[in-house]
Amino acid sequence: MLRQVGPFVGEAFGVLADNRTRSFLTILGLIIGVAAVIAIQILGKGMAGAVTGVLGSLNDRSFYLFPNQQQADFTKASFTVADIDKVHAAVPNIVVAFPAGYVARVVTAGHEHARLGISDASDVAFARVPLIFGRNLSHDDVASAAHVCVITNVAFKRLFPAGNDPVGSSLRIGERRYVVIGVEGPPTQGILPIKFGGDISIPYTTYEHDFLRSRPLFAAQFIVADVSQIAQTEAAVKAYLRTLKAGRSEYQTFDRKTFSSSIDGIFAALTLVVTLIGAVSLVVAGIGIMNIMLVSVTERTREIGVRKAIGATSFQVLAQFFIEALLLSLVGCGIGLVIGVGVGWLVDRFALVAISGVVPSLPWLQSIAIAVGFATIVTLVFGTYPAYRAARLDPIEALRYE
């Protein structure tokens, strides 16, 4: 089979090379279409990677609980620390539940001061940013409501510009002092300016006492034991709290999957739109290829007559023109592939990496599959008819053609 096809390929290359400008213009639409589709695929993947990077600080095992914002009396849906404790006691699979608090305060360290966000945390291990100094919050810190804090690299640079190890020194927030026990390093991923929580993390027990007291809460954070059951746990928490509020309030939960899937949805829609535009340009390109193949068949009517007189079967003539169309498509899609991957790579490298810190891997196999797939489909749909016309030519008529 290959031996049969080989010379056709060489011949087809010759024909295409003889009509270089025409061939190039013919496949231009194909180049643009394939390049657009592949570039957007790569960008979509890069975006997904960037989102994952941004969400690096959000733990898989945790979810947030909020009152549903579309309800008549939002303020009535607030809950207290005591409510959360009841939920914790009633719903299985919860390791720890605590208020998700955030306040902005002026923080002072020696002569340096800055307005920073303060939030609470538990000692249960998060996939956090590695520390450059000190340690994370411990169980004892939480149990004893210790006045200690872990600070982010941002806070470290603002409050300790000299860059010395600050562990053991204390920060002043209002009238209270907190001993620095740990400093986070610069994040390796997820540099988008979205951060869950503030730059100063203190034990949630301490936070409840110092900032919350018995004020109503509008958010709580839960950490589950079995992540595969997280959806059921979220449902149970909402149901329990609703019962606790006598069915008058609605709640919603929010985990990493909810967040990333909503962003993924946006990119999926974007990818779909660009892919559709690409598909339209591929149809246009296919019609161009069909047109040029019909011209080629007409121009070479006499040649087809000679081939048939010599003894070529209709199928062999069909194969020749089909391979020519296929080659045209493959070259177009190949160039489109290179351009698409190139553009995708450049945008990934210089735009997405800068904001997310994630270097995405190029989906080579997928891109090649797209290019070859499009080439095959375009050829099958638009190359068959001209090849069929060539194969059906009457040799006597064809030989007489001038």
Add this chain to the structure above:
Amino acid sequence: MNNGARAVDGPVIAMRDIVKTYKTGTLEVPALRGVSFDLARGEYVAIMGPSGSGKSTLMNLIGCLDRPTSGTYHLDGIDVGTLGDDALAAIRLKKLGFVFQGFNLLARTNALKNVALPLFYAGVGVRERDRRAAAMLGEVGLGDRATHKPSELSGGQQQRVAIARALVNDPAVLLADEPTGNLDSQTSEELMALFLQLNRSGRTIIMVTHDPETARNAERVIRVRDGLVVADESKMRI
């Protein structure tokens, strides 16, 4: 050099009462009105006649490019009137070699690959193709022009390449349609000498022409007029 044992020992071409009618709308135009003749292996025959005589139609039928409306045609023992398109293509490939007035070589392809084309359609491997094509080019005196493209060859040389292409599958019949029509008289002479030489080494040749000079070397002349054979004469070669 050629042939070897054929399937049958009878005439290589046997035509009986061949009728060919073309239909143009409701009008029926008779092109051949009952042609019969036999051709023995190794003969060199010229089919002559003025334009409109039906000689082109006869040529197309002999060449298996067309089917008769009625009558039977045996080529090398095979009843080709009953064959389908692919079987006819196979007959053209294996049993017939065409030489055209306008050479009809592939312009982008060098002499060797042009000659090798029928072998390609016959499914012969590339090395064997090139070897046999080169040998065939040598036989028509163009062994040193294998890599030249048609545009780099003279008319006479192009027609030699075409003859080599027609012979490369070792056909039962070499069919030439006005082979010297596009050539000057000097080159025509050389080409006719080549045809004579091929016939003397055992090739069966049918030449369709209206030119008595071109038909000069044929040992038999079939004259066609108004769709009928009006004369079939054998002669001594000059």
